[in-house]
Amino acid sequence: MTSTAIVTDSTAYLPKEKAEKNGITVLPLHVIFDGQAFQEEVELSTEAFYEKLRTTSNMPTTSQPAPGLFIETFETLVRQYDAVIVITLSSGISGTFQTASAAGEEVEGLDVYVFDSEISCMPQGYFALEAAAMSRAGEHPETILKRLDKMKQRTRAYFIVDDLNHLHRGGRLNGAQALVGSLLQIKPILHFDDRLIVPFEKVRTEKKAWNRVLQLFDEDARSGEPVRATVIHANRPEKAEELREHLAETYPNVEVDTGWFGPVIGTHLGEGGLGIGWCRLPSESC
Ligand code: MYR
Structure with missing residues (x-):
């Protein structure tokens, strides 16, 4: 029997106790303020990050884990495991997937599989937990x-x-270059398409945008299949909780939780962002 370790990066924003309980190793990305790099949620909490973001005059940037951190982690895991699956945020928005893959080539005696989640935050966490x-x-x-x-x-x-x-400045808004000027005035619904963040639909107000997202959610939630969902927020806990309660009451087949956009993702989305991620779980036989 193959023993397999599971590693993910910090942008899955797995609650610490969940990661520990499931034996998942979490490798941090960094947020950089004025030349000083912080490992997110190790050296800079999400709460402290949003506070710092409000007072800083120079916007932060982000960086992926160093190749050495992957190599060190693999060298530790090889003592106990035959294989490792590394689950990364989308390769279209970060070099983490490529770095983990290259590091995997450097280590002997451990089969390294790197899985591109093509997304981030708690939906990435679903893959790690599964x-x-x-x-x-x-x-x-x-x-x-x-x-x-x-x-x-x-x-x-x-x-x-x-x-x-924020997304535009960090170069993570795709498929909308010609429209950027006008897009910046409105509240488009964003999603991932082929690993990249693109506008899904352009909607003028936040209320209309949310009605549309809830309609999309409804289509999947009504399938009757078990659904795992997370309302994810950038420092808007009350709004996220309100939405979670609404979903939990409306859809008994949905296991719904709240999650957060931590420092690295918050750097690119800014404070106040809100989203929903969900997965219609495949049947056992899949
Ligand atoms: C890096 O520096 O390598 C990290 C770059 C992270 C870019 C994040 C862009 C925003 C992602 C939004 C995710 C929303 C998931 C529901």
Whole structure:
């Protein structure tokens, strides 16, 4: 039987106790303020980050984990495991996937599989949690990856930000270059398409945007299949909780939670962003 370790990066924003309980190793990305790099949620909490963001005159930037951190992690894991599955944020918005893949080539005696979640935040966390459960059950890494691929096809996330300038400045807003000037005045619904963040629909007000997102959610939630969902917020806990309660009351088949946009993702979305991510879980036989 193959023993498989599960690693993900910090942008999955897995609650610490959940990561620990499931034996998931979390490798931090960095936020850089005025030349000083902080490992997110290790050296800079999400709360402290949003406070700093409000007072800084120079906007922060972000960076992926160093290749050395992946290599060190693999060298530790090889003592205990035959294989590792690394689940990263989308390769279209960060070099983390490529760095982890290159680091995997450097280590002997450990089969390294790197899975591109093509998304981020808690929907990325779903993949890590599922992989950890399957690894505990003794499944082979290839079987785990097949299931993650199925989940990926059934995972959606839509989000709306207060100020598109953050995404634009960080170069993470795609498919809208010609429209950027006009887009910055409105509240488009954003989502991932082929690993990149693109506007899904252009809507003038936040209320209309949310009605549309809830309609999209409804289509999947009414399928009757088990759905895992997370309302994700950039320092808007009350609004997120209100939305979570609404979804939990309306859809008994949905296991719904709240999650957060931590420092690295918050750097690119700005404060006030709100989104929903969900996955229609594939049946056991998938
Ligand atoms: C890096 O520097 O490598 C990290 C770059 C992260 C870019 C983040 C862009 C925003 C992602 C939004 C995710 C929403 C998921 C529901």
